[in-house]
Amino acid sequence: MSTSVRVRAVRRSAGVVAAAIAATLVLATPASAHVEVGSEGARALAENVTLNFDAATESDAAGITKLEVFLPKGITPADVTYGKGPVGWKLAPTDKGFTVSGPPVAVGEDVTYSVVVRQLPDAKSLVFKTLQTYDDGRVDRWIELGESSGGGHGHSAPVLKLQAAAPGAEPVAPTPSASPTPSASPTSATPSPSAPPATATETADAKPTASALPLLRAEEGGSSSALPIGIGIGVAVLALAGGGLWWFLKSRRNDTA
Numbered sequence: 001m002s003t004s005v006r007v008r009a010v011r012r013s014a015g016v017v018a019a020a021i022a023a024t025l026v027l028a029t030p031a032s033a034h035v036e037v038g039s040e041g042a043r044a045l046a047e048n049v050t051l052n053f054d055a056a057t058e059s060d061a062a063g064i065t066k067l068e069v070f071l072p073k074g075i076t077p078a079d080v081t082y083g084k085g086p087v088g089w090k091l092a093p094t095d096k097g098f099t100v101s102g103p104p105v106a107v108g109e110d111v112t113y114s115v116v117v118r119q120l121p122d123a124k125s126l127v128f129k130t131l132q133t134y135d136d137g138r139v140d141r142w143i144e145l146g147e148s149s150g151g152g153h154g155h156s157a158p159v160l161k162l163q164a165a166a167p168g169a170e171p172v173a174p175t176p177s178a179s180p181t182p183s184a185s186p187t188s189a190t191p192s193p194s195a196p197p198a199t200a201t202e203t204a205d206a207k208p209t210a211s212a213l214p215l216l217r218a219e220e221g222g223s224s225s226a227l228p229i230g231i232g233i234g235v236a237v238l239a240l241a242g243g244g245l246w247w248f249l250k251s252r253r254n255d256t257a
Helices: 003-028 200-205 210-256
Strands: 035-038 047-055 064-070 080-084 090-093 097-101 111-119 125-127 129-134 139-142 159-161
Touching (some): 047 064, 080 097
Antiparallel strands (some): 035 047, 064 097, 064 129, 080 111, 090 097
């Protein structure tokens, strides 16, 4: 075989290999999609830290509409505020983390957004498991940990590595949660103010109660009947005295005669 023939054969082989490699890379692109989180110089116990998230799309037919993040231990939903993201997107707290959502982004477009964390916990790394939703209902679950991600081609959860805490850094007080609307309860009800004591004038002018009327009427009846009885006794005494005097005088007249 001539030298020119061998050269052409080598070139052909190289072209086939290059095409195969390119095809492999194209086919592997969707599988290598990911959600990542980063923060420059992030340290344990650092305060007001901005976290930047990058969610790659895996769909060539729908746009991303929502990302739901499950917060690691040491960060509460109340500790997180929204930074920036796609136009029209907003942050909403959930029981275990938060969501950022809004109008679907263009098909094939990734989503980048940021949040601010009040204070990072004292840890070496933080895992932010994420559910990625598209406008056709599809959900990608970026929740796998460590080796379960299949060598980087699975749905690995985003992980943030932290530097050691700065000297003197300490945990801050927990962020107060929104207070629930107070409900009425026997112990929380406001007692009615007691009536002020009655004055002497008010006591004197006050009308008797129904329960006191019979007693007053009985007392009034007793005092009104006492007068006639006394008069009757006096008349009887005078009559007896007059009768006795009459008999005495009559007997004296008879003796004289």
